Amino acid sequence: MNNVMAKFDMDELLNCMHCGFCLPTCPTYQQTGLETFSPRGRIGLMKGVAQGKLPLDETFEKNMYACLGCRACETACPAGVRYGRLIETAREVIEDYKRATGQRSAVRRSVVRKVMFKQVFMRPKMLKAIGTVLWALQAIGLQRFADKTGLIRILPRSMAEMQEAVDKVASPRARQARQKSIAPVSVAADAAVGNGAGSVVESETRPVAGLGAASPAAEPRRTYETVWSRPLRIGMFTGCIMDLMFYETNQSTARLLAKAGCEVVFIEQEACCGALHAHSGEKSDAVSLAKRNIEAFERANVDLVVNNAGGCGAALKEYDDWLKDDAEWAYRAKRFVEKVRDISELLVDLPPLKFTKSLNARVTYQDSCHLAHGQGVRRQPRALIRSIPGVEYVELPFADSCCGSAGIYNITNFDMSMQILDDKMKHVKETKPDIVVTANPGCLLQMKKGILRAGLEDQIEAVHIVDLLNRVVD
């Protein structure tokens, strides 16, 4: 029991000085107006449990799982409190404690947990099998099937409702036909890497200090200098949900990279990134997945690891933190993390894409929380969208506020998730876009769902940024 509690990072908890700066940015506090639903309140509760002033009971568990884990509070916090870690630890302590005392979780989550975390996401084969089943169901019409069999009544309402938003999944045959590697498309001589991009030499150039640095143009920039006469070798991190539900988006990602002069390889041994496990208190599973990935990508000998799901990317970039106390793995994790890039982050630094079409549309962008708050990637996807010929870019008010998807939150906390989504849709509606762009599969599904709920399916479309770019390059 005591060593369970010892996992709380007391210094980090004390670092929160209760100023409340994070409250206005927290979607659950905005919905409820209650401190139990605020970052400051949640940190206070963690402190209470860590100090033994509060019992580690179901009330505490419920409150810890009512958090989206969107980390907007982290961006807002002047004290630099690493809330993302605190909430992960709190959930880890809850799960450890329940295991140690033989307690069971609240029912709904326990079903989701057992099936998803222990079976599905730990085994790539299982995921493929699910893909096949989903494809088959869709082929015969899932809605009809579910209605007919009464499946819809057995599924939790949240899952049943969410499935309306699911796209067509790829057929097993298409998956089998995936090439293991895609060669670079030769780039025009005038492009920066025309003579062959090389192993990555990154130079971080910071602008000279001075107040001028406040302008966005002065953000640090990475440049990929040409050293070898060979293209950048990219390990494609496909992600499990992404590959299951948005297989084509992964294929497009690889094609875009090839067009930008990169060699892209798919890695057979890739495992789930571990984000969902870490966010749900299953840290040891998350860590073993991390090790599998580090090993697999090391073996593939890639220059960079690229992903197109903000949630996965944030987890991949935290591997060094997960493994910092492991003598054998700490260095390997650090090396791995240095190579991880979100697709937008990399594309803006590669030679500009050659657009062959224009897109006459009003486009807006909904940040992925873990891309914006977790990885600090905000400017790049916007810049890419703006660069498309014909696009009228409009900024969505509160774009970096969570859409309510938040991993499996829209299943476990369906009502709150939908309240947050409905608020989000009000802003979308005011913005009047033709297209809402997202950068993470969970957000994409949620926005599709939101569009359906708001009855806007004839006016607005939700699209992954890669798919948008893919529409305008041949």
Place this chain on the structure above:
Amino acid sequence: MIDARLVERLVDIVGPKWVLRDSNELHVYSFDATPIVQAFPDVVVMPGSTAEVAEVLKLANDHGIPVIPRGSGTNLAGGTIPVQGGIVLNMTRMNQIYEVDEKNLTATVGPGVVTGEFHKTVEAKGLFYPPDPGSMRISTIGGNVAQCAGGMRGLKYGVTKDYVIGLEYVLPNGQILRCGGKNYKDVAGYDLTRLLVGSEGTLAVITELTLKLLPLPETKRTLSVFCTSLVDAARIVERTISARIIPATMEFLDQATMRVVDDFSHLGLPRDVAAMLLIEQDGPEEQVVRDVERIVQIARSEGAVDVQMAKTPEESAKLMTARRAALAALSRLRPTTILEDATVPRSRLAEMVEAIIRISEKYQVQICTFGHAGDGNLHPTCMTDERDEAEIARVEQAFEEIFATALSLGGTITGEHGVGMTKMKYLSQRVGEGGIELMQAIKAAFDPNGILNPGKVVAKAFRPRMVVRQP
């Protein structure tokens, strides 16, 4: 102390959703932004109307139950800590802006309106509500008024009390009363409006406020002045004001504060200067330009190493936002951040700054200083660790000496954060025993049973700052 029957009565008054009582709910309302202090309420009640407030108060008064009004819980004096348990009365649901009267230049709002939201609303109409405490993004107008909050524009525009012209309030016995109103002049009887401003929730619960507005200034300019010594910076402030220039803002940050603020805000501030002043002037273009030029001259002649003007309004806003984050940013450095609020007449600012440096060396504690230099209001902030008792004792001694110094320079123990529970010990040094007795008599006239925010401001017994840690 509160039995099931009373809880039921509370539920009848405000509805079940707004009576909070589980262990976690009581825990999150057991602290505010004040370090270390914590105490647990018996119940948290969130009223939605003045009538509900009145009924809750009457019930509590009849049963002798403490009531602690609370806005967003950002005060720094332990003002919302329920030291004797009871009901935390959270006012955030009463957050309606009832009226912005563009003819009279007034606004009427509920106490739960968030200060920053109010700014946005009136500024959209070309109007201006100057009080802007660092916490404005989350603090409530009710909390600002109960604390008489200052802010960064105090030098030219004054503080909250200069903008409150009417109140609706509820006495502990449930009586709903009004004072003031939309009249800019009103001398009918004692000025109860002024009395209630800054009363820290000990006299009445404020349920509606009428505020004075100004036209939004035409333009503004922001300067950053960098100095190699703290005393140079203080002198620039003194000289500017004695040259009869009253900027809207003159904020002071020492090196350590600049660094943490920069770590959060990425402004690219120089890391090697000892202090900076953030100066803003607003008004008609011509006058702003003239004042700014004069300030630059003064700064250079008093030894500023660099003076920069913000190039765009966005850059100005970013600088001001960064300054507002100073206190919270400082808490990056050590686990516990204790901030004080010593204030001196502006002409003694340099002396005060020197004294703080000397005292921090004497007691071997880390003190950073920032604050509203133009108001003579400094926030010496101590970075410490509440788990280290020996260090905390030295911190306590250092602050005692800082207060004594401020008082000897003709200053005060708190400029804007209030007495609450953490500064009761020093109050008599500032207002005298006679002053305290008179204040206690006033408190008794409003609240004969002593149910409103007991243990604060003029309570008969006080606890030393550092020890309240009962579960």
